[in-house]
Amino acid sequence: TQSTRPQRILGAVQKNATRGDPRSVVRAIDQYCRNQEWAMNVGDEKGCILDSVVSEVNPATVLELGTYCGYSTVRIASLLPPHAKLITLEFNPEFAVIARQVIAWAGLEDKIQLVEGASGDLIPKMKEQFGVETFDLVFLDHWKDRYLPDTKLMEECGLLRKGSVLLADNVICPGTPEYLEFVRSSPRYESQYFKSHLEYTKVEDGMEKSVFLG
Numbered sequence: 001t002q003s004t005r006p007q008r009i010l011g012a013v014q015k016n017a018t019r020g021d022p023r024s025v026v027r028a029i030d031q032y033c034r035n036q037e038w039a040m041n042v043g044d045e046k047g048c049i050l051d052s053v054v055s056e057v058n059p060a061t062v063l064e065l066g067t068y069c070g071y072s073t074v075r076i077a078s079l080l081p082p083h084a085k086l087i088t089l090e091f092n093p094e095f096a097v098i099a100r101q102v103i104a105w106a107g108l109e110d111k112i113q114l115v116e117g118a119s120g121d122l123i124p125k126m127k128e129q130f131g132v133e134t135f136d137l138v139f140l141d142h143w144k145d146r147y148l149p150d151t152k153l154m155e156e157c158g159l160l161r162k163g164s165v166l167l168a169d170n171v172i173c174p175g176t177p178e179y180l181e182f183v184r185s186s187p188r189y190e191s192q193y194f195k196s197h198l199e200y201t202k203v204e205d206g207m208e209k210s211v212f213l214g
């Protein structure tokens with residue numbers, strides 16, 4: 001039977017990456033998606049912007065919206081301090097099955113909790129079910145029309161504190177116009193645009209970093 005793209009990405013990791021070496025997992029996915037078939041990982045170019053923001057924030061608690069195959073999950077977790085935790089939400093069970101195996105290959109199961117379900121349903125349960133107070137860093141990379149409603153929901157649920165950083169992928173391609181307008185015009189956020197390119201292409205894309213001012 002035909003394999004799926006996520007299954008082929010997992011195969012590339014198991015073939016080319018070293019177990020327990022997260023950066024080799026990141027490299028194996030980038031090489032596969034650049035040379036064999038495109039996939040919607042944040043990729044190596046925008047990944048460097050992600051790395052610099054993670055290193056600058058040095059977060060104890062991270063929320064990722066949109067796991068896909070776990071590329072950015074592994075990339076972020078590989079930079080976290082010892083007791084830091086990353087919660088990643090994925091709606092698509094097929095993606096979740098692959099991401100769990102990619103995370104395991106990287107040896108990062110202890111830092112990462114992958115939760116299956118819709119972000120709009122799970123965000124209100126974060127405190128009670130996952131023992132989270134607030135998030136130091138949120139990486140938005142899920143359905144582009146959910147960036148704004150989920151940001152408002154995180155505010156309402158008290159999951160953001162003064163200084164919490166939101167980093168949003170794809171604000172140009174596919175684009176998140178309502179989200180961008182909101183964070184750039186709201187007095188409660190300080191936003192900065194990082195110009196880049198759509199993963200593995202020359203098409204313009206970018207990431208928006210927004211600090212919640214409380």
Ligand SMILES: Cn1cnc(CNC(=O)c2cc(-c3ccc(F)cc3)cc(O)c2O)c1
Nearest residue numbers: 040041042066141142143144169170173174
């Ligand atoms: C189905 N699904 C489950 N999760 C998601 C959320 N992610 C995206 O939609 C997404 C899409 C693209 C993209 C796709 C086609 C194209 F021509 C250009 C860009 C790039 C990304 O980096 C993304 O994160 C979608």
Ligand SMILES: [Mg+2]
Nearest residue numbers: 042141169170
């Ligand atoms: Mg993306």
